[in-house]
Amino acid sequence: MHDRYHGLPAALRALVPGALLMLVAGAMFLIVLDAVREGDDISTLDLPLLNWMASIRTPWLTTSMTFVTYLFGPVVLPIIVAVSCGVWGAVTKRWRDPALLAGAMIMSTALSTLVKVLVGRERPLADFQVVAGYEASFSFPSGHATGASTLVLVTGYLLWRGRRGNWRLTMWLAASVVIIALVGGTRLYLGYHFLSDVIAGACLGLVTLGIVVIASQLLDLRAARRADAR
Secondary structure: OOOHHHHOOOHHHHHHHHHHHHHHHHHHHHHHHHHHHHHOOHHHHHHHHHHHHOOOOHHHHHHHHHHHHHOOOOHHHHHHHHHHHHHHHHHOOOOOOHHHHHHHHHHHHHHHHHHHHHHHHOOOOHHHHHOOOOOOOOOOOOOHHHHHHHHHHHHHHHHHHHOOHHHHHHHHHHHHHHHHHHHHHHHHOOOOOOHHHHHHHHHHHHHHHHHHHHHHHHHHHHHHHHHOOO
């Protein structure tokens, strides 16, 4: 299998890793969506988990969760991303990776918004959302989970690809899991989303990562060909 992979044309080899990631993440997303529509499988945990989250609320934890969810929300996160990409490009004098990150964030946000409208799932009842204000927009998938997963996965990949190594890969994956779980957990704790919404958002982040991997690989291939042509 390894030999067959290396026997493929360079352009096709550049597509394979990202395409496989998109295929797996997309399949996971469709499985969650089917569960939501059928009211079975993972969606059967949605309401029991919300009830449990509501039962463990405490003032200090609510304050902490509200801060995290606000940090990764539609107002603050775009500012953080814009400033970070600007600093990244200015310091490194290379704008390709910051542009890929910014493009990935815009793409995943647009995709999440489109899916919300197409699926049209109602949010948890207002009784669950008494902590930080009622949100009436559609619930599936979680925009916070989509944005957080896109940010940490794409940023980690772009940093890792320049200086690869098993230790860096492990740290990237571990940090991604922790941050995605934390942000997704705030949406459940505060009563804004169901578990299936959060998982679906993470899947969209993985799909976006696959697209970035493809774009990055193709750009690397083009740069290598230009260098060989000189």
